[in-house]
Amino acid sequence: MTEVKETPLKKVMIICAKAAIEDVYATLIMANGAVMEGIEAKLFFTFFGLDAITKKRMNKLHTAVVGNPGMRMPGGLPFPTLLGVVPGVEAGVSAMMKKQMDALDVPPVDEFLDMITAGGGEVYACKMAADMFKLTMDDLSEHVKAIITVGELYAMSGGDGSQIIFT
Amino acid sequence: MAQKTLAGKTVEVTDEGYLVNRKDWTKEIAIEIAKEEGIELTEKHFEVIEYLRKESAAGAQLSIRKVGKSGIVDIKGLYQLFPGGPLKYSSKFAGISKPASCV
Numbered sequence: 001m002t003e004v005k006e007t008p009l010k011k012v013m014i015i016c017a018k019a020a021i022e023d024v025y026a027t028l029i030m031a032n033g034a035v036m037e038g039i040e041a042k043l044f045f046t047f048f049g050l051d052a053i054t055k056k057r058m059n060k061l062h063t064a065v066v067g068n069p070g071m072r073m074p075g076g077l078p079f080p081t082l083l084g085v086v087p088g089v090e091a092g093v094s095a096m097m098k099k100q101m102d103a104l105d106v107p108p109v110d111e112f113l114d115m116i117t118a119g120g121g122e123v124y125a126c127k128m129a130a131d132m133f134k135l136t137m138d139d140l141s142e143h144v145k146a147i148i149t150v151g152e153l154y155a156m157s158g159g160d161g162s163q164i165i166f167t
Numbered sequence: 168m169a170q171k172t173l174a175g176k177t178v179e180v181t182d183e184g185y186l187v188n189r190k191d192w193t194k195e196i197a198i199e200i201a202k203e204e205g206i207e208l209t210e211k212h213f214e215v216i217e218y219l220r221k222e223s224a225a226g227a228q229l230s231i232r233k234v235g236k237s238g239i240v241d242i243k244g245l246y247q248l249f250p251g252g253p254l255k256y257s258s259k260f261a262g263i264s265k266p267a268s269c270v
Contacts, residue, residue, distance in 0.1 A: 029269055036255070038250070107232055
């Protein structure tokens with residue numbers, strides 16, 4: 001008989017490389033859910049994901065209305081791609097999404113980072129992407145602990161019950 | 168479902184130890200459930216617990232954000248009061264059902 005050994009999840013490293021509302025929120029909801037369950041969470045933002053922790057951009061994220069087959073009109077009809085190119089449509093759709101999430105007690109990005117770090121979660125920015133976008137700690141949210149390399153990310157990913165999640 | 172004797176009273180609990188009937192709840196039961204999780208309840212804990220009981224009775228969907236905005240305690244303080252489960256443990260000690268929210 002084989003013995004089944006349970007290894008409860010103890011730590012998650014969550015990597016976010018995209019700036020669309022849904023990608024960023026996937027990261028934030030998973031991280032917040034982890035700390036709420038007593039699981040250690042570290043977030044690593046890279047490439048366009050850096051928007052989510054850049055002061056100037058973090059609360060102005062958009063969702064893609066063009067090239068997004070999951071996009072629907074209110075009522076459920078497919079969302080015409082051509083409509084998505086009309087100025088203001090993407091902003092309107094994004095605002096609507098944020099409003100609906102707020103009704104479910106999903107806060108804006110800065111407040112969400114506040115909640116996650118209040119629970120002991122840690123937020124990091126990718127060194128290479130920050131260099132590429134010419135961002136320094138001054139441009140980033142106060143919740144960002146440091147700008148780190150991939151090597152440093154792996155160094156903090158070890159241990160039993162650790163998982164790396166790429167959203 | 169199982170029966171459990173808490174603070175001298177036999178009550179129904181779920182597999183995870185949440186009270187099935189919220190009216191079974193007493194302060195003594197809360198203290199005993201909290202002890203099992205290694206948490207000693209203070210006045211501040213009870214303020215949060217009373218708030219959760221009131222909101223839950225009114226049918227509200229509970230979240231740590233809501234508690235953080237209640238004016239009783241901020242989110243950091245909530246984590247300090249209920250380490251490892253700010254909403255999970257506070258709900259459990261409050262004798263209400265396990266939170267069904269993802270935030």
